[in-house]
Amino acid sequence: MNDKIIVKDVSFFYGNNQAIKDINLSAEQNSVLALIGPSGCGKSTFLRCINRMNDIIPATRMTGEILIDQDSIYSPKYDVTTLRRRVGMVFQKSNPFPKSIFDNIAYGLKINGVKDKYEIENTVEKSLKSTALWDEVKDRLNKSAMGLSGGQQQRLCIARTIAVQPEVILMDEPASALDPISTQKIEELIQELKKNYTIIIVTHNMQQAARVSDYTAFFYMGELIEINKTEKIFTKPDKIMTENYITGKFG
Amino acid sequence: MNDKIIVKDVSFFYGNNQAIKDINLSAEQNSVLALIGPSGCGKSTFLRCINRMNDIIPATRMTGEILIDQDSIYSPKYDVTTLRRRVGMVFQKSNPFPKSIFDNIAYGLKINGVKDKYEIENTVEKSLKSTALWDEVKDRLNKSAMGLSGGQQQRLCIARTIAVQPEVILMDEPASALDPISTQKIEELIQELKKNYTIIIVTHNMQQAARVSDYTAFFYMGELIEINKTEKIFTKPDKIMTENYITGKFG
Amino acid sequence: MKRKSELIQMTGFFLIRTGTFIVIAFLFLMLGYIFTKGISAISWGFLTEMPRNEMTKGGILPAIVGTFYLMIGASLISIPVGIITAIYLTEYAKSPKVVKIIRLGINNLAGVPSVVFGLFGLSLFVIFLEFGTSILAGSLTLGLLNLPVIIRSTEEALHVVPGTYREASLSLGATKWQTIYKIIIPNALPGIMTGIMLSLGRAAGETAPVMFTAAAFYTPDLPVSVFNEVMALPYHIYVMATAGTHIQATRHLQYGTAIVLISLVLTLNMAGLILRYRFRKKMK
Amino acid sequence: MLTHLEMDLEQIKIKIFRMADYAMEAVTSSVSALKNSDTVLAEFIVKNDEEINRLEIEIDDECIKFLVTRQPAASDLRFILAMLKINTDLERIADLASNIAKETIRINGAPLIKPLIDIPRMSEIAVKMINTAFISITEKNVEKAKSVIEMDREIDELNTQIYRELFTYMGESSKNISQSLSLINVAKSLERVGDHTKNIAERAVYYIQGEEIRHQKPKV
Amino acid sequence: MLTHLEMDLEQIKIKIFRMADYAMEAVTSSVSALKNSDTVLAEFIVKNDEEINRLEIEIDDECIKFLVTRQPAASDLRFILAMLKINTDLERIADLASNIAKETIRINGAPLIKPLIDIPRMSEIAVKMINTAFISITEKNVEKAKSVIEMDREIDELNTQIYRELFTYMGESSKNISQSLSLINVAKSLERVGDHTKNIAERAVYYIQGEEIRHQKPKV
Amino acid sequence: MTNENKKIETRKTNSLFFDVLIEKFFLIVGLTSLFILFTIMVFLIKEGIPLFKTVGVSDFIFGKEWYPTSDNPRFGIFPLILSSLYITIIASLIAIPLSLSVAIYISELAGSTVKEIVKPLIEIIASIPSVIIGFFGMVVVAPFLIEHFDVDSGLNLFNASLMLSFMVIPTIASISEDAISSVPMSLKEASYALGANRWETIIHIVIPASLSGIWTAIILGISRIIGETMIVLMVAGGATIIPSSLFDPVRPLTSNIAAEMAEAAVGGVHYRALFAIGIMLFILTFIFNLIADYLSNKYKFKMN
Numbered sequence A, B: 001m002n003d004k005i006i007v008k009d010v011s012f013f014y015g016n017n018q019a020i021k022d023i024n025l026s027a028e029q030n031s032v033l034a035l036i037g038p039s040g041c042g043k044s045t046f047l048r049c050i051n052r053m054n055d056i057i058p059a060t061r062m063t064g065e066i067l068i069d070q071d072s073i074y075s076p077k078y079d080v081t082t083l084r085r086r087v088g089m090v091f092q093k094s095n096p097f098p099k100s101i102f103d104n105i106a107y108g109l110k111i112n113g114v115k116d117k118y119e120i121e122n123t124v125e126k127s128l129k130s131t132a133l134w135d136e137v138k139d140r141l142n143k144s145a146m147g148l149s150g151g152q153q154q155r156l157c158i159a160r161t162i163a164v165q166p167e168v169i170l171m172d173e174p175a176s177a178l179d180p181i182s183t184q185k186i187e188e189l190i191q192e193l194k195k196n197y198t199i200i201i202v203t204h205n206m207q208q209a210a211r212v213s214d215y216t217a218f219f220y221m222g223e224l225i226e227i228n229k230t231e232k233i234f235t236k237p238d239k240i241m242t243e244n245y246i247t248g249k250f251g
Numbered sequence C: 001m002k003r004k005s006e007l008i009q010m011t012g013f014f015l016i017r018t019g020t021f022i023v024i025a026f027l028f029l030m031l032g033y034i035f036t037k038g039i040s041a042i043s044w045g046f047l048t049e050m051p052r053n054e055m056t057k058g059g060i061l062p063a064i065v066g067t068f069y070l071m072i073g074a075s076l077i078s079i080p081v082g083i084i085t086a087i088y089l090t091e092y093a094k095s096p097k098v099v100k101i102i103r104l105g106i107n108n109l110a111g112v113p114s115v116v117f118g119l120f121g122l123s124l125f126v127i128f129l130e131f132g133t134s135i136l137a138g139s140l141t142l143g144l145l146n147l148p149v150i151i152r153s154t155e156e157a158l159h160v161v162p163g164t165y166r167e168a169s170l171s172l173g174a175t176k177w178q179t180i181y182k183i184i185i186p187n188a189l190p191g192i193m194t195g196i197m198l199s200l201g202r203a204a205g206e207t208a209p210v211m212f213t214a215a216a217f218y219t220p221d222l223p224v225s226v227f228n229e230v231m232a233l234p235y236h237i238y239v240m241a242t243a244g245t246h247i248q249a250t251r252h253l254q255y256g257t258a259i260v261l262i263s264l265v266l267t268l269n270m271a272g273l274i275l276r277y278r279f280r281k282k283m284k
Numbered sequence D, E: 001m002l003t004h005l006e007m008d009l010e011q012i013k014i015k016i017f018r019m020a021d022y023a024m025e026a027v028t029s030s031v032s033a034l035k036n037s038d039t040v041l042a043e044f045i046v047k048n049d050e051e052i053n054r055l056e057i058e059i060d061d062e063c064i065k066f067l068v069t070r071q072p073a074a075s076d077l078r079f080i081l082a083m084l085k086i087n088t089d090l091e092r093i094a095d096l097a098s099n100i101a102k103e104t105i106r107i108n109g110a111p112l113i114k115p116l117i118d119i120p121r122m123s124e125i126a127v128k129m130i131n132t133a134f135i136s137i138t139e140k141n142v143e144k145a146k147s148v149i150e151m152d153r154e155i156d157e158l159n160t161q162i163y164r165e166l167f168t169y170m171g172e173s174s175k176n177i178s179q180s181l182s183l184i185n186v187a188k189s190l191e192r193v194g195d196h197t198k199n200i201a202e203r204a205v206y207y208i209q210g211e212e213i214r215h216q217k218p219k220v
Numbered sequence F: 001m002t003n004e005n006k007k008i009e010t011r012k013t014n015s016l017f018f019d020v021l022i023e024k025f026f027l028i029v030g031l032t033s034l035f036i037l038f039t040i041m042v043f044l045i046k047e048g049i050p051l052f053k054t055v056g057v058s059d060f061i062f063g064k065e066w067y068p069t070s071d072n073p074r075f076g077i078f079p080l081i082l083s084s085l086y087i088t089i090i091a092s093l094i095a096i097p098l099s100l101s102v103a104i105y106i107s108e109l110a111g112s113t114v115k116e117i118v119k120p121l122i123e124i125i126a127s128i129p130s131v132i133i134g135f136f137g138m139v140v141v142a143p144f145l146i147e148h149f150d151v152d153s154g155l156n157l158f159n160a161s162l163m164l165s166f167m168v169i170p171t172i173a174s175i176s177e178d179a180i181s182s183v184p185m186s187l188k189e190a191s192y193a194l195g196a197n198r199w200e201t202i203i204h205i206v207i208p209a210s211l212s213g214i215w216t217a218i219i220l221g222i223s224r225i226i227g228e229t230m231i232v233l234m235v236a237g238g239a240t241i242i243p244s245s246l247f248d249p250v251r252p253l254t255s256n257i258a259a260e261m262a263e264a265a266v267g268g269v270h271y272r273a274l275f276a277i278g279i280m281l282f283i284l285t286f287i288f289n290l291i292a293d294y295l296s297n298k299y300k301f302k303m304n
C-alpha cells in the first residue's frame, strides 16, 4: 500500500488534559485527507503532531508513533527541522513574514542552505506559478507581502511552503478567514496540489471537506470516530455520531 | 403594505470613499432580510446606517433617507439613542460586558431609565428564555458572562438586545465566529425571533442566508444588485451577477 | 549544514543569557549592597524623629513628610487632568489631526528632561508667580512632569477596553457619557490605577525639579502651609552624599534614607505592576 | 423539540404521504369504477389527477428549497433525493390510475365480457405494495422495502395471465376485441403501477441504507 | 480555464449526453430490428440495456456527489435536479426500446401483417424529440424545448391511428391478433418514449428558466 | 407591552445636554498638555534668550571655556556638549546590547516562570530613582574604579556612562520586549514550519519584524540619557574640560544646570546661560522624541 503517513495509537496531553486519544489512521500518498469535528475536538492538536509543531508548546506530551514513509518521526535520530521541511504547514490566518513577496519565499530556501541566487529566483517563480499567484504579483515581487489581499496572502503562504519541496502539506483551516471567492481559489489550489503532495486539511466547514478531500476523518472529543472515503462519509457514514454531525443534528 | 423599514437613495462615504451607492430597499415587518455579497461590498456599512452606528465614525457622511415606521431616522428631531434602543444590534464577535450575566441584560434597562427591581428581574428572565438560554444559565446569573461559551455569549448578546424591546434587530455576521453547532442554535433562534421582530442579518455564508431569511439582498461594490424572495434568489435570481455569485462563478 | 546552524544558535543563546545575567546581577548587587549597609540605620526613631546634630543624628521625618506632601500635591494636578485628557483623546476627539497634535505634545512633554522641568518650575512658579521655593511650586512642577505618565497609562487602559463594548452599549441606546461612565471607566479602572501608582513612585523619586522648586536642605519644623519649603527624600540623599560637612560620618544615614526611598518607590511600583498584571489578565 | 430542519423534513414527509394516499386511493377507485362500470367515479378520478399534479410540483419545490437552504448530507440528503424521485413515481402512478379510469369511460357502461377477478387482485397487490413501501420508509425497514420488490413479481405474473386469457377471448369472438384491448391496457397499467412502486421501494432502500439496489437483477 | 466545479458539471453533462445517445440509438435500432425482423439485433438491444442501467446509476451517483460537495444553487442546482430526473426518463426510454426489441423477439421472424410505415415514423419523431430536447439544453433554448412538447402531439396521434388500424386488422382475422397486439404494444411504447421525452423537455425548461411548466396543459 | 414601552420611553433628555457639556469640558482639559508644552517653551525662551544679547551664539556653543563666576565670565559650553555626547555614546554602547539581550531573553528564551520573575525585576530597575543609582555610583563604583583601574578619581566619564546605561536598560529592554513579544506567534510558527530553528527565527523573522519598535526604544533610551541629571551630577566628576580619556571627570549639560542654579543670581547672565542650556536640552530631546514618535507610528502601521 502507498500510505504516506501512518499514525499509531497517538495520544496527546496538554499537561494532564488529554486532547487526543489513541488515534490510528493512515493517509494515502497524493490524496487529500480532511479532518472534521466540532470545535475543541483535537483536530489542530492532531495536525500539529504530524510536523511536531506541538514540540514548541511547553508541558505537553505525546505517546504513540507517527510514521512518514515508514520512518518514525518521533524517534530521537529524526531531525525535527528536516521533518518540518518535509511536512509543510499552512495556518488558519495567513501569516506572511513582513518582508517582500520574494523574500517570503526565499526565506525557507535560505535557511535550508540554498545559496545559489539563480536557483532561488527559479524556485520563487515556480512556487508562485503553482499557486496561481505569479501573474498577480510578478511586477511587485519586491513589495511587502503585507500589501496583498487576504486570499493572496494565504496563497503566498502556500507558495512559501511548497518552495522548500515538502512531501506532505498540513493545512489548519486555511480558508476559514477568507471570503468565499478567495476560499474557492484556495480549494481549487488544493485540488491541484494533491497531484504532487499528500495533504491533510483541518476544516470547520463540512462542505469544504466534502469538496476538496478524498478521505474524511471525523473527530469527536479527542477520538477518531470514523475515517472513510469522503463520499461515503457524506452520503452514508458508518457511525451514527458521524451521521448526526454531518446532518447537523448534534447536541 | 407593512414595510417596517424603507431605505431611499442611501449613499455612504468614508471620507471621499463611497462605500454604498444609492441603495433603495424595504424590509417587511416580522421578516428576516439577509444581506449577502463579497467582502467589502458595504454590507456592514449599510447595516450600521440603520441604527446610525456609523455616526460614531469620524469623517463620514450619509445621504438619502431611512424611514422606520414612516419616521425619517436621520431627521434632526429623531433622537439617536431612542433609535438605537428601537433598532437593536448584534455583532460578529460576541461582546458581553465583563459583568455578571444578570447585569449584562439589566444594563440596557438601567440606562433606559428602568429602575423597578422586580421589572428588571422579570425582563432578564424573559429575555433569557426567549434566547433559549435560561435553562443553561439560571443557576449562575451572578457569575461573569465571560465564563460562557462563545455560542452562549452570542445568545446572551441577543438576549441583552431584546431586553430593551427593540422592534428591529440588526445582526452583523452573528454566527461567523461560532462553531457549527452554536451556529445552528443561533439560526434556530433567528427563526423564532422573527415572529416578534424585524430582522436584518449580514452574512458571508450564502447557505445561512438561504436557511434563515425570507428575503435576500445581494450587494456588490457598494451597490444593491438584487433583492428578492430568498427562494427566488437561490434558485432563479433575476440578475446574472447574483447568479454568478450564488453559484461561485465569480471573478 | 544543520550542525552549523545549531552551533550558531548555541552561541547566540549563550550571549543573550550572559547579558541578561549581568543586568540582573547588577540590580541585586546594588540593592543588596544598599540594604546590607543601611539596614542598621533603620529604626522606628529614624522614621519618626526630626534630624539632630546637623543631621548626623536623629531621623528623617521631615524628608518623608515632605515627599508625601509633594506626591499628594503632584497627584492633585496630574490625576484629574491626566485622566480627563486620556478620556478626551480616546473617547471624544473626532479629528485624527487634533489627536495627533495632542499626543505629539504629550510625548514630547514626557521627553523633556526633568532638569528642564525644574528650570520651568523655577521660572514660572517660584519666580514669576512668586510662590517661592515651596510645596506648591514643587507639587505643580512634579504634577506637570507626571502628567504624561498618567495620560499614557490611562490611554492604554482605555484602549484595552474592547471597542465592541462601546458599540454594544451605544447600540442599546446608551449615551456616550453613560457608556464611558458605566462601561469603559469601570473596565479600565485597574489600568488607570496602575498609572497613578507609577506616577506616585516617580514623584517620590524625582530630584532635579524638586531641587529648584521645593526642597530645602534642612527645615527645623514640619511644613504648615503649601508655601513652605520642605525636605524631600531624594534631595536629602543627594545633599548628604555630596554637600554635607560630614559626608563620611552620615554614610549609614544616607544608606538608610536610600532604603526608605527605594522601599517607598518599589512598593508603589509593585502595586502598580500587580494591578496592571491583573488587569491585562482580566482583559484577555 | 423538533429543530426547524426536522420540521422541514417532516413537512415534506407529510406531503409525500398524502400524495401516496391519493395515489393508492386513485388506483383502488379506478379499478372499482371499472368493476362497477361507474363512469361518474371514473370521471372524478381523471379530474382529481390535477390535484395530484399540483401536489407533485409542491413537493418538488419543497425538496428543492430544502436542498438550497439546508445543504443536507447523509440520510437527510438521501431522503430528499429519494423523495424527489418517489414523487415522480407517485405522480406517474396516479396518471396510470387515471388511464384506467379513461378505459372505464371508454367502455362506457357496456357489460363486461368476463367477471373481473384478476384485475382487482392486481390493484389490491399494487396498493399493498405502495403501502408497504411507505411503511418501510417510516420504519426505515429494508426488509419490508425488499418484500415490495418481491410482490412486483406477482403483479407481473397476473398481468401475463390476464394477457393470455384476453388473447384467447379475442380469438374466440371479434366482438370481444375492443373490451379485451381495454382490459389488457388496464392490466398493463397496473403492471406499470407495480413497476413504479418497485422503483419507490428501491429508492426507499437507497434512503434507508444508502445503497443502490436498482438493476441488480435484470429487469423483467 | 474551467474551475473544478465547471469540470464536474461538464462531466455530468457528457455522461447524460452519452446516455441520450444510447437511448436514441436503442429506439432507432429497436424499430429497425422490428422492421427487418432482425432478431439478433433485437437481442443485442435487450442485452445492451444493462449498460444503460449502469450508466444511469453512475450519473445519479455523480449528481449526488455534486450535490454533497458543491452545494449548488441557482442554475447549477436546477441543472443537477433536471439531470437527476432526465436520467430516470432516459433509462425508462431505453427500457421501452428494449420492450420493443422483446416484441421483435416474440414475433420471431414471422412475416409482418402489414408494411411498417407509421411505427418507423413514430420512432423517427421520438428520436428527433430526444435530440431536440438535448439541443435545447446545450443551447439553453426554451423555444426548442417547447417545440418538443408540440411534437409529442404528433406521436400521440400516430399511436391512436395505429391502434385503430390494428384494431380493424384484428377484427378481420383472428390470425392477426397476436402480431397486432405486439405492434400495439410497440406503438404504445413509442408513445411512452414520447411522453418521457416530453418530461425531459419540461425539465430542460425548468433548468433553463427556473420555471415549472409541468402539468400546465392537462395531460393526454 | 405598551405599558412597559412607555416606561422606557420616558427617558432623560437632559442627559443629552449633559453629554455635550462634558465633551466641551474634556476638550479644554485635553488641550492642557499642549498649553504646558507651549508655556515651557515660552518661559525657557523668556529666561534664556536674553543671554545672547551679551554672549554670541557661536561663542556660547563653541566656546571652550566655562567660567561663569569669574571676573571675566566666559560661557562656552563646548566641553559640556562634548561631555554629554561622549557619555551618551558610551552609555548607549553599553546599554543597547545588554537591553536587547534582556528583551530577547524575556520574550523568546525564558520559560514562563522565569519570565514572570525577570520581567518585573527589569521594571523594578526602571523605577529606582536615579538619585539612588547615582548614590551607588558614588559610594561603591567610584572606590572600586580607583582601586582596580588606577585612576585618580572614580567619578568620571566611564562611571557615569555605566550608571546611565544601567538606568536606561529597563526602558530600552521593556519597550523592545513589547515590540518583540507583539510579533505574532503565527509568524514564528510559520518560520519553524519551514524548518528554521529558534535562533534563525529570532534573527531573520522576529527582530526584523520588530525593528522599528526596537529603534523607538533605543531613541527613547538615548533621549533619557541626554536628559538625565542626578546621576551625572553625582558621578561624572564635574570638571568642565574636554575629556581625553575614558576616566576623565566630565560635566555634561544637565548636571551643569543642576550644579550651578543655586548660585546663579536670578536674572543674571549666568542664570540666563543656564536657561540657554535648558533650551538646548529641550530642543535636543524634542528632536529625539519626534524621531521616536515617527518610528513608533511607522511600527504601529506595520503591525496592523
Ligand SMILES: Nc1ncnc2c1ncn2[C@@H]1O[C@H](COP(=O)(O)OP(=O)(O)OP(=O)(O)O)[C@@H](O)[C@H]1O
Binding pocket: A014, A017, A019, A037, A038, A039, A040, A041, A042, A043, A044, A045, A046, A057, A204
Ligand atoms: N496550548 C494549549 N494548551 C492547553 N490546552 C490546549 C491547547 N491547545 C488546545 N488545547 C485543548 O485541547 C483540546 C483540543 O484543541 P484543538 O485546538 O486541537 O481543537 P480543534 O479541534 O482544532 O478546535 P478548533 O476547531 O476550535 O480549532 C481543546 O480542549 C483545547 O482546549
Ligand SMILES: Nc1ncnc2c1ncn2[C@@H]1O[C@H](COP(=O)(O)OP(=O)(O)OP(=O)(O)O)[C@@H](O)[C@H]1O
Binding pocket: B014, B017, B019, B037, B038, B039, B040, B041, B042, B043, B044, B045, B046, B057, B204
Ligand atoms: N471605518 C472605515 N473607514 C474607512 N473605510 C471603511 C471603514 N469601514 C469600511 N470601510 C470601507 O467601506 C467599504 C465597505 O465596507 P464594509 O465593512 O461595509 O464591507 P462588508 O461588506 O461588511 O465587508 P465584510 O464582509 O468584509 O465585513 C470597504 O471598501 C471598506 O474598506
Ligand SMILES: [Mg+2]
Binding pocket: A043, A044, A045, A172, A202
Ligand atoms: Mg483548530
Ligand SMILES: [Mg+2]
Binding pocket: B043, B044, B045, B172, B202
Ligand atoms: Mg462586514
Ligand SMILES: O=P([O-])([O-])[O-]
Binding pocket: D092, D192, D195, E092, E192
Ligand atoms: O412511466 P412509464 O410510462 O414508463 O411506466
